[in-house]
Amino acid sequence: MGTTVEKRSELYGIIGDFDSPEQLLDAIRTARSRGYTKMDALTPFPIHGIDEALGEKRSPLGYIVLCAALLGATTALLLQWWTGAVDYPLVIAGKPLFAFEFSIPVTFELTVLFSAFATVLGMFHLNRIPTFYHPTFKYSRFRGATDDRFLLVIEKSDPMFDVATAAEMLRECGSRHTEVVEA
Amino acid sequence: MADVAIEPQHDPVNPPLVLGNPTYGDVTNTVSDIVERKTPKKWFIAFGISASLTLLLGAMLGYLVLNGIGVWGNNSPVGWAWDITNFVFWIGIGHAGTLISAILFLFRQKWRTSINRAAEAMTLFAVACAGIFPLFHVGRPWRAYWLFPVPNPELSMWQNFRSPLLWDVFAVSTYATVSALFWYVGLVPDLATIRDRAAARGDKIRKYVFGVLSLGWRGSAKHWKHYEMAYLILAGLSTPLVLSVHTIVSFDFAVSIIPGWHTTIFPPYFVAGAIFSGFAMVMTLMIIARWALNLEHLVTMKHLENMNKVMLATGLIVGYAYATEMFIAWYGGNPYERFAFANRALGPYAWAYWTMVSCNVLVPQLFWFKKLRTNIPVMFVCSLLINVGMWFERFVIIVTSLHRDFLPSSWGYFRPTIVDILTFVGSFGLFLTLFLLFVRFLPMIAISEVKGVMATSKGSAAAH
Numbered sequence: 178m179g180t181t182v183e184k185r186s187e188l189y190g191i192i193g194d195f196d197s198p199e200q201l202l203d204a205i206r207t208a209r210s211r212g213y214t215k216m217d218a219l220t221p222f223p224i225h226g227i228d229e230a231l232g233e234k235r236s237p238l239g240y241i242v243l244c245a246a247l248l249g250a251t252t253a254l255l256l257q258w259w260t261g262a263v264d265y266p267l268v269i270a271g272k273p274l275f276a277f278e279f280s281i282p283v284t285f286e287l288t289v290l291f292s293a294f295a296t297v298l299g300m301f302h303l304n305r306i307p308t309f310y311h312p313t314f315k316y317s318r319f320r321g322a323t324d325d326r327f328l329l330v331i332e333k334s335d336p337m338f339d340v341a342t343a344a345e346m347l348r349e350c351g352s353r354h355t356e357v358v359e360a
Numbered sequence: 361m362a363d364v365a366i367e368p369q370h371d372p373v374n375p376p377l378v379l380g381n382p383t384y385g386d387v388t389n390t391v392s393d394i395v396e397r398k399t400p401k402k403w404f405i406a407f408g409i410s411a412s413l414t415l416l417l418g419a420m421l422g423y424l425v426l427n428g429i430g431v432w433g434n435n436s437p438v439g440w441a442w443d444i445t446n447f448v449f450w451i452g453i454g455h456a457g458t459l460i461s462a463i464l465f466l467f468r469q470k471w472r473t474s475i476n477r478a479a480e481a482m483t484l485f486a487v488a489c490a491g492i493f494p495l496f497h498v499g500r501p502w503r504a505y506w507l508f509p510v511p512n513p514e515l516s517m518w519q520n521f522r523s524p525l526l527w528d529v530f531a532v533s534t535y536a537t538v539s540a541l542f543w544y545v546g547l548v549p550d551l552a553t554i555r556d557r558a559a560a561r562g563d564k565i566r567k568y569v570f571g572v573l574s575l576g577w578r579g580s581a582k583h584w585k586h587y588e589m590a591y592l593i594l595a596g597l598s599t600p601l602v603l604s605v606h607t608i609v610s611f612d613f614a615v616s617i618i619p620g621w622h623t624t625i626f627p628p629y630f631v632a633g634a635i636f637s638g639f640a641m642v643m644t645l646m647i648i649a650r651w652a653l654n655l656e657h658l659v660t661m662k663h664l665e666n667m668n669k670v671m672l673a674t675g676l677i678v679g680y681a682y683a684t685e686m687f688i689a690w691y692g693g694n695p696y697e698r699f700a701f702a703n704r705a706l707g708p709y710a711w712a713y714w715t716m717v718s719c720n721v722l723v724p725q726l727f728w729f730k731k732l733r734t735n736i737p738v739m740f741v742c743s744l745l746i747n748v749g750m751w752f753e754r755f756v757i758i759v760t761s762l763h764r765d766f767l768p769s770s771w772g773y774f775r776p777t778i779v780d781i782l783t784f785v786g787s788f789g790l791f792l793t794l795f796l797l798f799v800r801f802l803p804m805i806a807i808s809e810v811k812g813v814m815a816t817s818k819g820s821a822a823a824h
């Protein structure tokens with residue numbers, strides 16, 4: 178925190194503003210062909226093919242959810258077995274104290290419940306939300322990203338990064354407003 | 361799959377899902393404007409009426425808590441009556457919302473995008489209304505936590521996991537929770553849209569409230585990647601969940617040995633009926649909403665027609681189930697079962713049975729005709745009649761089976777009290793109040809999803 182002054186002047190990257198998903202994808206492909214690797218796109222809706230263009234890997238969320246599902250099923254089975262057959266055995270209508278048949282509904286429901294929470298919280302974690310700040314919020318035309326504009330960010334962390342050449346390339350690809358954003 | 365040549369406007373089989381060829385910005389403006397414009401007078405009028413009915417519900421429940429459930433008409437032999445009828449009715453209404461948001465999503469039915477947000481909201485509010493009835497039927501609602509397996513010194517024992525009633529507690533509470541999560545996740549990008557518009561317009565309150573609710577969403581490609589995966593998984597979870605919920609609701613009856621309840625057809629029959637009634641309710645609400653908010657170009661005739669087709673299909677399944685029940689009662693040869701079904705159709709509640717058959721089996725047959733299923737007054741009246749019919753279906757199943765069981769000496773006839781009636785009317789007040797608040801304060805059409813559909817239907821090279 179002692180280096181606030183220094184940090185303030187640090188760059189996050191450069192952002193270009195495009196008219197359509199097609200233009201954005203073209204810009205991403207151009208940037209990739211020129212060797213840029215640290216990029217991000219801000220769009221009002223998910224764009225098919227953008228992950229391939231950016232070289233993004235498949236989301237690992239499914240694995241998180243699978244673990245939660247197994248945990249939910251185990252919890253439900255242990256809960257029903259321990260409460261019914263161990264801690265307080267009570268014969269009701271001659272039914273067994275524990276059986277897989279009658280434990281299916283509750284096991285299923287808890288599996289779904291745990292998985293749903295894991296899906297949402299896992300997605301939050303992978304996306305690092307909730308957050309109240311992100312450098313891209315400082316882009317003067319940021320509101321277009323949740324309306325009808327398609328933004329491309331070339332991040333400063335990219336080894337190729339150079340403000341002048343990156344800005345030139347974004348303009349070449351049809352960016353309507355190219356702006357440097359601080360971290 | 362690049363460069364799809366078909367101009368969507370001229371495709372007779374698949375008419376466009378969004379009319380008038382608006383831009384992305386137009387969609388943002390149309391939907392956000394409903395939230396941002398000055399509250400119209402007719403909203404206040406509608407809200408005043410529904411809020412009054414909600415107060416009525418509160419009064420009736422308060423009266424019940426003070427006096428005990430004897431203020432309702434159910435008593436031996438009809439121990440479950442309007443309360444459980446209303447519970448199953450409201451839960452069923454909710455199921456169409458999940459069907460539209462999850463099952464149609466998995467089947468890639470793109471027409472769902474204009475109606476899924478409102479339908480999901482309807483699910484939540486319907487489940488809230490449903491929950492009230494069993495909660496107050498237990499008599500001491502402040503002890504509702506006894507239903508959950510938490511250490512409980514007053515009870516000193518555990519819940520009975522062998523009982524379908526406990527399964528139902530888990531099913532309905534899971535359903536309510538997962539539906540809320542699904543709905544909220546779907547809302548996040550649109551909340552960010554409202555946030556950014558509020559910031560641009562200098563609307564401070566909305567900027568902060570939506571800023572918190574939208575969690576710092578920025579529509580990054582990385583965000584969307586995880587988001588789309590989360591949405592897919594939630595849809596995949598909700599699909600079996602919605603089927604399980606009404607299956608388990610039907611177990612409340614089917615697992616018992618009461619003639620008329622003890623049938624294996626109940627789970628699929630209840631699920632089909634739930635979707636049938638839920639679509640009717642979505643139809644009623646969407647017809648009013650698109651008219652009141654001028655959304656005819658987003659909720660098009662194609663959407664309405666598709667919903668009518670779903671109602672026709674599920675109505676046929678329900679009609680088939682009625683016939684199967686009758687046939688099995690006769691063919692099974694059990695005298696109690698035979699009596700229960702003869703009594704249903706010809707006994708003292710025959711009026712209810714035939715109301716149910718007319719509304720649920722005859723009315724949807726009108727939708728075989730394209731002229732009728734694309735006619736708004738016709739479909740509006742039909743959707744109301746189907747809702748009436750589906751309420752009667754639950755009433756018939758519950759009350760006719762209970763009022764005359766094995767021993768003629770313990771037969772009876774159920775009549776609702778005024779408290780029964782006003783509580784049910786009040787639950788509509790709660791439902792409409794919540795729905796009106798939703799329409800007023802949150803984007804009622806999924807903005808980002810509609811834009812996604814527009815992008816694909818424009819046949820852009822980026823589509824695949």
